[in-house]
Amino acid sequence: MDRIALQILEDGWEQDGRTMRRAIATLRDRLAESTDGRWAAAAFEINRIYNILEKAFERLCESFENHLEKTGKYHDTLIERVTLDLKGIRPAFLPGDTLRDVRELKGFRHLFRHAYDLDLDPVRVAAAADNAARCVAGFDGWCRSFLEEVRRRYGDQLA
8 A cells, every 4th residue: 555545545435425425415305205205215325325335345445455356245244344453454444333334234225226026114214314324424434543543553654
């Protein structure tokens, strides 16, 4: 990892954060509507937020570890991987106390993407929306803490 690669990662995460905040605003708008399609529209935004989070996780792993194998339980493995503090390579990105929220968000996304004959439960969509909002609210802090720790640990090695 060099300074340029770290800056590219940071800039990508800033863009991810902006996109997720826009998605949260749209999600809140959809939940406030009184149309029949509001739950599906809200679920789409929750799905979108998880996809952006997953892309941010992939950026991290590709930047520091140079590869990702998309086999087996890829989505679960990716979440687990970003919680690991890889000594000599990188610190953990995702705080352990947020693991449950991220996994639940992934579970909702899976349901949304793969349940083709599903009537969305408004209570479940509202709970997933709250969860998505917590993850988005934490994202900038996760990034900031991670980047500070990288610079603290490896700053002299960033050429």
